[in-house]
Amino acid sequence: xxxxxxxxxxxxTRRRHLKRLNMTERETLVEVKxxxxxxxxxxxxxxxxxxxxIGAELIGSKRDHVKLRKEEFWALKDVSFEIKQGELVGLIGxxxxxxxxxxxxxxxxIKPDEGEITIKGKIQALIALGAGFNPILTxxxxxxxxxxxxxxxxKQMDQSIEKIMxxxxxxxxxxxxxxxxxxxxxxxxxxxxxVNLKPDILIVDEVLAVGDASFRRKARNKMMELLHSGISxxxxxHNMALVSSMTSRCIYLEKGRVAAVGPSDEVTSQYLTDxxxxxKESQEYEEQEDxxxxxxxxxxxxxxxxxxxxxxxxxxxxxxxFNTYDNIKLAFEMHFLQPMEKVLLAFNxxxxxxxxxxxxxxxxxxxxxxxxxxxxECEIKNTQLRExxxxxxFYVSDEDGGSLYKSHSVGFFTILANMTIIEKGxxxxxxxxxxxxxxxx
Amino acid sequence: MMGATELxxxxxTPESRLRHPITLLKEMFRDLKASRELSWRLLIRDISxxxxxxxxxxxxxxxxxxxxxxxxxxxxxSAVMDIKGIGIPYPAYVIMGTVFFQVFVDALxxxxxxxxxxxxxxxxxxxxxxxxILSGIGEVLFSFGIKVxxxxxAFIYYNVHISWTTxxxxxxxxxxxxxGTMLGIFLIPVGLLYKDIQSALLIATQGLVFLTxxxxxxxxxxxxxxxxxxxxxxxxxxxxKDLVTHGIPGDLIPFFTVFAVAVVLLFIGWIVYRLALxxxxxxxxA
Numbered sequence: 001x002x003x004x005x006x007x008x009x010x011x012x013t014r015r016r017h018l019k020r021l022n023m024t025e026r027e028t029l030v031e032v033k034x035x036x037x038x039x040x041x042x043x044x045x046x047x048x049x050x051x052x053x054i055g056a057e058l059i060g061s062k063r064d065h066v067k068l069r070k071e072e073f074w075a076l077k078d079v080s081f082e083i084k085q086g087e088l089v090g091l092i093g094x095x096x097x098x099x100x101x102x103x104x105x106x107x108x109x110i111k112p113d114e115g116e117i118t119i120k121g122k123i124q125a126l127i128a129l130g131a132g133f134n135p136i137l138t139x140x141x142x143x144x145x146x147x148x149x150x151x152x153x154x155k156q157m158d159q160s161i162e163k164i165m166x167x168x169x170x171x172x173x174x175x176x177x178x179x180x181x182x183x184x185x186x187x188x189x190x191x192x193x194x195v196n197l198k199p200d201i202l203i204v205d206e207v208l209a210v211g212d213a214s215f216r217r218k219a220r221n222k223m224m225e226l227l228h229s230g231i232s233x234x235x236x237x238h239n240m241a242l243v244s245s246m247t248s249r250c251i252y253l254e255k256g257r258v259a260a261v262g263p264s265d266e267v268t269s270q271y272l273t274d275x276x277x278x279x280k281e282s283q284e285y286e287e288q289e290d291x292x293x294x295x296x297x298x299x300x301x302x303x304x305x306x307x308x309x310x311x312x313x314x315x316x317x318x319x320x321x322f323n324t325y326d327n328i329k330l331a332f333e334m335h336f337l338q339p340m341e342k343v344l345l346a347f348n349x350x351x352x353x354x355x356x357x358x359x360x361x362x363x364x365x366x367x368x369x370x371x372x373x374x375x376x377e378c379e380i381k382n383t384q385l386r387e388x389x390x391x392x393x394f395y396v397s398d399e400d401g402g403s404l405y406k407s408h409s410v411g412f413f414t415i416l417a418n419m420t421i422i423e424k425g426x427x428x429x430x431x432x433x434x435x436x437x438x439x440x441x
Numbered sequence: 442m443m444g445a446t447e448l449x450x451x452x453x454t455p456e457s458r459l460r461h462p463i464t465l466l467k468e469m470f471r472d473l474k475a476s477r478e479l480s481w482r483l484l485i486r487d488i489s490x491x492x493x494x495x496x497x498x499x500x501x502x503x504x505x506x507x508x509x510x511x512x513x514x515x516x517x518x519s520a521v522m523d524i525k526g527i528g529i530p531y532p533a534y535v536i537m538g539t540v541f542f543q544v545f546v547d548a549l550x551x552x553x554x555x556x557x558x559x560x561x562x563x564x565x566x567x568x569x570x571x572x573x574i575l576s577g578i579g580e581v582l583f584s585f586g587i588k589v590x591x592x593x594x595a596f597i598y599y600n601v602h603i604s605w606t607t608x609x610x611x612x613x614x615x616x617x618x619x620x621g622t623m624l625g626i627f628l629i630p631v632g633l634l635y636k637d638i639q640s641a642l643l644i645a646t647q648g649l650v651f652l653t654x655x656x657x658x659x660x661x662x663x664x665x666x667x668x669x670x671x672x673x674x675x676x677x678x679x680x681x682k683d684l685v686t687h688g689i690p691g692d693l694i695p696f697f698t699v700f701a702v703a704v705v706l707l708f709i710g711w712i713v714y715r716l717a718l719x720x721x722x723x724x725x726x727a
Contacts, residue, residue, distance in 0.1 A: 112453055
C-alpha cells in the first residue's frame with residue numbers, strides 16, 4: 001500500500017523566480033467557472049440523445065438553457081475553481097463523485113453543458129498512460145508514437161528519447177515488443193514519456209499507485225521537480241495521507257458538486273469525516289445481525305454463531321468513538337450449537353484501506369467446554385491508534401485449528417483526531433502512536 | 442521556459458463551434474497541419490503491426506482482387522455473362538477494374554475502421570482527430586501501391602498496350618479516394634454510436650461490386666445499366682479505366698460533377714466529424 005511507504009523527499013531543484021512570487025501574483029493556468037455536465041443512465045437513450053445533440057451542434061445551437069432530459073442526471077454541477085502556475089492541487093471525492101468527468105472536461109475530450117473552462121498552456125493528462133501503445137511494436141517505436149499522440153515532432157522526440165529511456169529504466173528492453181512488458185513496465189514507460197515532454201499543466205490520476213515502490217518514489221520526486229520548474233499539477237487520489245502531504249490546496253467533489261475547496265489538511269479531514277459518517281449510516285441501515293452473518297466470509301453456522309458484538313468505553317457506555325490511548329472494551333456474544341473444546345479466539349483491527357494495523361493476543365477457552373451462549377470481553381489498553389476509521393475482524397477456531405468463524409469486519413469504530421500536528425501534512429504520521437516517555441536531560 | 446505570454450489559451454464552452462466559423466476554420470487547418478506527424482506515425486504503426494503478425498504478409502493486399510477476378514472469369518466462361526468490346530484480355534480488365542474499385546471501397550471503409558480501432562486513444566486524449574482520417578487515407582494508398590504491382594504483372598503477362606493518357610490516371614483515382622473518404626466520414630458519427638453501420642457497410646460494398654462497372658463496361662442494358670449510370674462511382678471508375686485502355690473519355694461532365702460534389706461534401710463532412718466527436722466520446726467513452 002501507498003501509505004506504508006516513506007514519504008517523498010522534496011528534491012532540491014532550480015527554484016527559479018517562482019519561489020519569490022506569492023500565489024496571488026502568479027498566473028492562473030486553469031480557470032473553471034460554473035461547470036456542469038449531465039449524463040444519461042441508460043445506454044440506448046444516451047446514444048439517441050447523442051444523435052440529437054449532434055443535430056443541435058450542427059445547426060449551431062447555443063445550448064444556454066440546459067434542462068435534464070428523461071433519465072439524465074448531473075454528473076457535475078456548478079463546479080468552479082482555479083489553479084495557478086506552480087501550484088499542486090489535490091482532487092478528492094468518493095467513486096462516482098465526478099472526478100473523471102472533470103478530468104475529461106479539462107482535457108477537452110468532452111464538451112461542458114454549462115459553464116466555461118479556460119486553460120493556458122499545454123495540458124497533459126496522465127489518465128491515459130501509454131495511450132496508443134501497440135503491443136506488437138517495440139518500446140522505441142511506441143515512444144515515438146506516444147510522443148506523436150501527445151503532439152510532439154520526431155525531432156523533439158529524438159532529443160528526449162534518452163531521457164525517457166533512462167527515466168523508465170527500460171534499458172536493454174527498448175527494442176522488445178511492448179506486449180512482453182509487465183503492466184508495471186508499461187506504466188513506467190507511459191509516465192516517462194508524459195513527464196519528460198514538459199507540459200504546462202499535468203493531471204495525475206491514480207497512476208502513482210502502479211509500479212514498484214522505488215519507481216513510485218521516483219515518479220513523485222519528478223512531479224515535485226516539475227512543480228518547482230513552474231508547471232501546475234492537479235493530483236487525483238484516494239490516498240488522503242498522500243494528498244494532504246503533497247498538496248497545499250484541495251478540491252473535494254461530492255455527487256458532482258464542490259463540497260469543499262481549501263487547505264488540504266482541512267479538506268481531507270472533512271472528506272474522511274464524511275466517509276466515516278457514510279459508512280456508519282450504511283451500517284445502521286442493515287440489521288446488525290445481518291452484518292455479522294453476511295460479512296463473515298467463512299463460518300460454520302451449525303456449530304458457531306456470533307450473535308452480537310459491541311464496543312464500550314472504560315465506563316462501560318456503548319460507543320464507537322474513542323480517543324488515542326483510550327481503553328476500548330470489545331464484547332463478543334457467541335452461541336455454540338455443539339459442545340466444543342479448547343476454542344481459540346482472536347481479533348484484529350483494520351484501517352480504512354483494509355490493512356491490518358494491530359492484531360490481538362489469542363485467547364484459548366480451555367477451562368471448560370464451550371456450549372450454548374457465552375460472552376467474552378476483551379479490553380484493549382491504551383489504544384495506540386492514530387485518528388481514523390477502523391474495522392474489527394474476529395476469528396474463531398477449534399482445537400485442531402479448523403476455522404469455525406472468520407470475519408474481517410464485525411464492527412467499526414473511530415479514533416477522533418486530537419493529536420497536535422507538528423506541521424502541515426504531518427510528516428511524522430504513522431499507523432500506531434506508541435506510548436512514549438519524553439524527558440529533557 | 443514558458444513565458445506566461447506565449448502560452449496557448451484554450452477555452453471549452455457549451456455553445457456550438459459553428460457560432461464562431463472563423464475560429465472553427467482556423468482550428469480545423471491548425472489541427473490538419475498538426476496531424477501530419479501523428480498520422481504518419483499511426484500509419485507506420487498500423488502497417489508494421491498489421492504485417493508483422495502474418496505469414497503471408499503483403500499477399501493479403503492482393504488476395505481480394507485475385508479472388509474477385511477469378512469469380513468473374515468463371516462467370517464469364519460458364520456464359521452467365523456475355524461481355525464484349527473491352528479491347529484487352531478479360532482477366533487483365535477485371536484485375537484493373539477491381540484494383541481501381543478497391544480504392545473507393547477501402548476509402549469508404551477506412552474512416553470508420555480507423556476511428557473505431559483508435560477508440561481507446563480517442564476517448565482518453567485530446568489530439569488532432571484529423572490524424573485518424575489521414576492515416577486511413579495513407580493505408581488505402583499503401584494497399585493500392587501493392588495492388589499496382591499485381592496490375593503491372595497482369596498487364597505484362599497478357600501483353601496489354603496501355604495508352605499514353607495513363608499519366609492522367611491519378612486524377613480519377615484521387616476522385617475515387619475523395620468520394621469514398623467523404624462517404625466514410627459521414628458514416629463516422631452514427632457508426633461510432635451504433636454498430637449496425639459497420640455490419641451494413643460490409644454487405645453494401647459486396648453488393649456494390651455488381652452495381653458498378655468493375656468487371657464489365659457500363660454499356661450493358663436493362664435495369665442494371667440504369668443503376669450503373671446513376672451510381673456516382675461509375676464515372677470515376679470508367680474514366681480511370683478509359684485513361685489506361687483508350688484515352689481521354691468522351692463525356693467528362695459526369696466525372697467533374699461527381700468530383701466537385703465529393704470535394705465540397707468532404708469539407709462539410711470534416712466539419713460534422715469535428716463537431717460530433719466530443720459528443721460521441723462522451724457517450725461511448727468509459
